[in-house]
Amino acid sequence: MVQSTCVKCGNTRFEVRENLLARQGIKVQFVQCIRCGTPVSVLDHYVPSAALKANAELLEEMDDYFRQDDQFVTSITSMLAR
Structure with missing residues (x-):
């Protein structure tokens, strides 16, 4: 199975972090690189x-x-x- 890698630093470990979109006030969850924080996907918080x-x-x-x-x-x- 192919392993996902961060496009910025090449790391292969990711985490989900909750965040708030500034102008909309909508909660979302970013799937991001655990090393450099580059987002790779966005999930609906709800x-x-x-x-x-x-x-x-x-x-x-x-x-x-x-x-x-x-x-x-x-x-x-x-x-x-x-």
């Missing part, structure tokens, strides 16, 4: 997969919070039962 990932992370945080809360309630209940 893609469903990004929203799903953010929601999944939020649900994990909420689950952790409620699990801790449940442990707290269980501890208090057992202390009161003594």
Whole structure:
């Protein structure tokens, strides 16, 4: 399989960075070279997969919070039962 390379520096590693288009105020994601920052592609910020990932992370945080809360309630209940 052919590996993608940066047209400016020849690097083969890339990253996705969120940015705001100046005059339009639209969020976009740039696929850019990790070494020199040259953009190679632009993605719509509001893609469903990004929203799903953010929601999944939020649900994990909420689950952790409620699990801790449940442990707290269980501890208090057992202390009161003594």
